[in-house]
Amino acid sequence: MSAVSRRLARGAGYALLSVAVLLALAITFTVGWRPLFGPAKRATTDQKFASTPERLQRGQYLVEHVALCYGCHTRFDAKGRDTAVFVAPKGSGQVMLNQADFRVVAPNITPDSVSGIGNWTDDEIGRAIREGIGRDGRALFPMMPYESFRNIADEDLASIVVYLRSQPAAQSNLPRTKVPFPVSRLINSAPRPVNAPVAAPDPNNAVAYGKYLVETVAHCGGCHTPRDNHGQPLPHMALGGGNPFSESGVTVVTANITPDPSGISYYDQPTFLQVMRTGHVRGRKLNAMMPWWAYKDMTDADLNAVFAYLRTVPAVRHRIDNTEPPTLCRLDGQKHGLGDKN
Ligand code: HEC
Numbered sequence: 239m240s241a242v243s244r245r246l247a248r249g250a251g252y253a254l255l256s257v258a259v260l261l262a263l264a265i266t267f268t269v270g271w272r273p274l275f276g277p278a279k280r281a282t283t284d285q286k287f288a289s290t291p292e293r294l295q296r297g298q299y300l301v302e303h304v305a306l307c308y309g310c311h312t313r314f315d316a317k318g319r320d321t322a323v324f325v326a327p328k329g330s331g332q333v334m335l336n337q338a339d340f341r342v343v344a345p346n347i348t349p350d351s352v353s354g355i356g357n358w359t360d361d362e363i364g365r366a367i368r369e370g371i372g373r374d375g376r377a378l379f380p381m382m383p384y385e386s387f388r389n390i391a392d393e394d395l396a397s398i399v400v401y402l403r404s405q406p407a408a409q410s411n412l413p414r415t416k417v418p419f420p421v422s423r424l425i426n427s428a429p430r431p432v433n434a435p436v437a438a439p440d441p442n443n444a445v446a447y448g449k450y451l452v453e454t455v456a457h458c459g460g461c462h463t464p465r466d467n468h469g470q471p472l473p474h475m476a477l478g479g480g481n482p483f484s485e486s487g488v489t490v491v492t493a494n495i496t497p498d499p500s501g502i503s504y505y506d507q508p509t510f511l512q513v514m515r516t517g518h519v520r521g522r523k524l525n526a527m528m529p530w531w532a533y534k535d536m537t538d539a540d541l542n543a544v545f546a547y548l549r550t551v552p553a554v555r556h557r558i559d560n561t562e563p564p565t566l567c568r569l570d571g572q573k574h575g576l577g578d579k580n
C-alpha cells in the first residue's frame with residue numbers, strides 16, 4: 239500500500255472514530271433535556287478579529303501544522319508520495335463518512351460565499367470551532383473536535399479565523415451532514431458555550447504549554463486514546479494507544495505514547511524531535527496515518543513542550559507493535575500486535 243493511500247486512510251480512520259463517537263454519544267447522553275431543547279448555545283456578537291501579519295502567520299501554523307484542520311477539511315489523493323497531497327483546494331471540504339442513512343461531511347471552510355464560510359461573521363466561525371454550533375444554530379457532529387478546541391486561547395482562535403479568511407475562496411459541491419434520529423438529538427448534549435475569556439498558558443512553562451498543545455490544539459488523544467467497544471474514550475488509558483486505522487486491508491493501531499516501558503519511556507528529547515520530523519523511529523518507518531508530515535514543521539520549542547508534557551502523563555501499561563501479527567487485546571478490545579501480551 240502506498241504512503242499516500244495509507245494517508246488517505248486518515249479519512250477512513252476518522253470515519254471509524256466517528257462511528258465510535260456515535261456509539262459513545264448514544265450511551266452517554268441518554269439522560270437530560272438537551273436532546274429535546276436543542277444544544278446549549280450563546281448568541282453571536284459582531285466581534286471582528288483584525289488581520290495582522292502576526293495573526294496570519296500564527297493562524298497558518300496552527301491550522302496546517304498543529305490542529306491539522308485540513309486533514310479533515312480537504313480531500314487527499316491516493317497516489318504514492320511521502321507527504322500529504324491535497325487533490326482539492328485546501329479547506330474545500332470532504333465527505334468523511336457515508337453510510338446509507340448516516341453521512342458526515344467536513345464542510346468547505348474557505349471564504350467562498352456560497353459553499354464556504356464567506357458570509358459567516360468572525361464570531362460565528364469562532365463559535366463553530368470552539369463551541370460546536372453551526373451557523374444555523376445546530377449542534378455540529380462531534381467528529382469536529384470542538385470538545386478539545388473549546389480551550390483554544392482567544393488570541394489563537396482569532397489567528398485561526400483571520401487565517402481562514404485570508405485563504406483563496408474555493409467552490410465545492412458537497413452534500414450536507416445527515417445524522418439519523420436519535421443520534422441527531424443526542425448530539426445536542428455535546429456543545430457547550432464558552433462565555434469567559436480563555437488565556438493561553440505561559441509558553442515558558444513547557445509542561446503547561448505542552449498540555450495545551452497535546453490536549454487542546456493538536457488533540458493527539460483523538461487518535462492516541464483508545465476507546466471501549468461503545469466508542470467511549472478510556473480515561474485510565476489516556477494516550478495509551480490502540481485505535482485502529484484501516485485501509486486496503488492493512489490496519490495499524492495508534493502507539494502508546496505514555497512514559498511506560500510499553501510506551502515511549504525509552505525516548506529522549508532528540509529522539510522525539512527526530513520521530514516528529516522524519517516519521518522514523520530509529521530504523522522503523524511510521525505509517526503515514528501518524529501525521530508527522532504536518533507536525534514536522536512545528537517549532538523546536540513547541541515539540542519540546544509536547545515531549546515535556548508527555549513525560550508527565552500517567553504511564554499506561556499497554557503493549558502494541560504494528561510489526562507483529564494482530565492478536566486480541568483485552569485492554570482495548572482491539573486486535574493488534576502484542577495484544578495477547580496485555
Ligand atoms: C477530525 C476531523 C476534523 C478536524 C481535525 C477539524 N474539523 Fe472542522 N469539522 C469536521 C466535521 C466532520 C464538521 C461538520 C460537522 C457537521 O456537519 O455536523 C466540521 C465543521 C466545521 C465548521 C462548521 C462549518 C459549517 O459549514 O457548518 C467549521 C467552521 C470548522 N469545522 C472549522 C475547523 C477548523 C478551523 C479546524 C482546525 C482548527 C477544524 N475544523 C478541524 C471535522 C474536523
Ligand code: HEC
Pocket residue numbers: 248452456457458459460461462483490491492493494495502513519523524525526527528529533544560
Ligand atoms: C490521525 C491520527 C493521529 C494523530 C492526530 C496523532 N497520531 Fe501519533 N500515531 C498515529 C498512528 C496510527 C501511529 C502508529 C504508526 C505506526 O506504528 O506505523 C502513531 C505513532 C506515533 C508515535 C510513534 C511511537 C512509536 O515509537 O512507535 C509518536 C511519538 C506519536 N504518534 C506522537 C503523536 C503526538 C505527540 C501527536 C499529537 C501532536 C500525535 N501523535 C497525533 C496516529 C496519530
